[in-house]
Amino acid sequence: MIDPGKAVKQSTEKPEPPVAGASKLITGAIFGLAFGFLLQKGGVGKFNILIGQLLLQDFTVAKIMLTAIVVGMVGIFILHHFAKVNLHIKPTRIGSNVIGGLFFGAGFALIGYCPGTAAAAIGQGSWDALFGMAGLVAGSWIFAEFSGALKKTVQKWGDMGKVLVPDLMHAPRGIFVVIVAVLLTAGLFVMERIFPR
Amino acid sequence: MNLSRRSPLLISVITLVPVCLANAAEAVDARNYPGPAWSPYIVGACIGVLSWLTFYFSDKPIGASSFYATVAGFVGKLFAKRHIESLAYFKENPPRVGWEFVFVLMAIVGGGIAALTGGEFVNEWIPPMWEARFGDSIALRASVAFGGGILMAFGARMAGGCTSGHGISGTMQLNVASWIAVICFFIGGMAVAFPLFKL
Numbered sequence: 001m002i003d004p005g006k007a008v009k010q011s012t013e014k015p016e017p018p019v020a021g022a023s024k025l026i027t028g029a030i031f032g033l034a035f036g037f038l039l040q041k042g043g044v045g046k047f048n049i050l051i052g053q054l055l056l057q058d059f060t061v062a063k064i065m066l067t068a069i070v071v072g073m074v075g076i077f078i079l080h081h082f083a084k085v086n087l088h089i090k091p092t093r094i095g096s097n098v099i100g101g102l103f104f105g106a107g108f109a110l111i112g113y114c115p116g117t118a119a120a121a122i123g124q125g126s127w128d129a130l131f132g133m134a135g136l137v138a139g140s141w142i143f144a145e146f147s148g149a150l151k152k153t154v155q156k157w158g159d160m161g162k163v164l165v166p167d168l169m170h171a172p173r174g175i176f177v178v179i180v181a182v183l184l185t186a187g188l189f190v191m192e193r194i195f196p197r
Numbered sequence: 198m199n200l201s202r203r204s205p206l207l208i209s210v211i212t213l214v215p216v217c218l219a220n221a222a223e224a225v226d227a228r229n230y231p232g233p234a235w236s237p238y239i240v241g242a243c244i245g246v247l248s249w250l251t252f253y254f255s256d257k258p259i260g261a262s263s264f265y266a267t268v269a270g271f272v273g274k275l276f277a278k279r280h281i282e283s284l285a286y287f288k289e290n291p292p293r294v295g296w297e298f299v300f301v302l303m304a305i306v307g308g309g310i311a312a313l314t315g316g317e318f319v320n321e322w323i324p325p326m327w328e329a330r331f332g333d334s335i336a337l338r339a340s341v342a343f344g345g346g347i348l349m350a351f352g353a354r355m356a357g358g359c360t361s362g363h364g365i366s367g368t369m370q371l372n373v374a375s376w377i378a379v380i381c382f383f384i385g386g387m388a389v390a391f392p393l394f395k396l
Binding site: 140 | 226227230237249251252264273281296301308323326343349352354357365367383
């Protein structure tokens with residue numbers, strides 16, 4: 001039941017050629033352009049804003065993420081309800097989500113950008129993000145070297161498959177989405193009160 | 198097998214060494230440096246709407262980290278084609294110029310347009326906040342950023358996504374994995390950022 005939208009679109013399972021079709025590349029380019037533009041305008045290409053969030057001094061990152069989650073969630077679950085979009089759920093593997101998440105965070109504090117905001121950072125002329133990007137490529141390679149071994153070990157720890165929070169709590173999705181939207185919006189109001197920046 | 202379990206630890210030790218060697222100045226405050234150009238609520242709402250569009254028109258969630266794995270795959274294939282193709286990750290995700298690839302490339306251009314139109318093009322090798330804390334050595338900044346990048350990408354691939362793929366796209370779909378991952382991103386980040394910038 002995770003993906004009734006599949007009934008609408010079934011084209012994603014074919015073996016993919018090394019270069020995608022023109023329409024995929026063009027839409028990817030337009031959406032990427034918009035994403036980079038928004039990240040820079042939101043200030044999340046700036047080292048001090050990203051590190052400021054980790055130091056709990058600047059809450060720009062949390063405000064952007066939580067607002068995006070509320071707006072995106074409501075729209076996507078409505079679209080999904082009417083079978084207009086597929087959900088794209090990554091499997092929950094508690095071991096690798098936690099360990100990988102902690103490593104990601106530690107790296108985040110050192111590089112000062114994330115994989116998406118590094119792109120915006122380079123666009124705004126923060127050239128140190130280039131070294132970070134080189135590290136991201138190297139780290140991806142190192143992971144790939146160990147991917148076979150990790151698959152047999154860490155990735156098996158706490159493997160729950162594709163699961164959503166409402167399904168885990170046996171709550172109806174629609175009501176759950178409304179509750180989360182209200183709670184996160186309230187949270188944002190409180191956050192704005194306490195942390196104006 | 199032992200090596201594969203210890204490797205993340207090894208990477209983190211190697212990365213933290215240059216930081217510990219640097220004699221840090223006094224604690225810095227992020228609020229003394231430039232803030233965002235636009236309201237975070239407007240930007241956040243626009244990113245939310247952008248997600249509707251990518252789901253609807255491209256059948257894709259917004260994500261960034263797989264771009265770097267694709268680049269690693271392409272570079273790796275130049276040196277050791279058979280070896281790269283034998284690795285489990287690249288068997289499942291063969292490097293290809295696809296939607297995600299141009300998405301991140303064009304995000305650089307989008308960031309450039311935003312900065313130039315807003316008078317925010319900085320053209321600098323070291324962020325001012327870093328310089329106030331660790332001095333003006335580009336070598337130090339470059340090595341820490343490179344090491345941090347290694348750690349970050351390793352973590353992203355292990356966790357299954359980054360601040361975009363898990364932090365925005367996954368959390369808005371109420372994916373359990375994404376909420377676990379994003380909470381761990383910030384725990385791990387604070388655990389390193391506090392000693393790095395405040396002690």
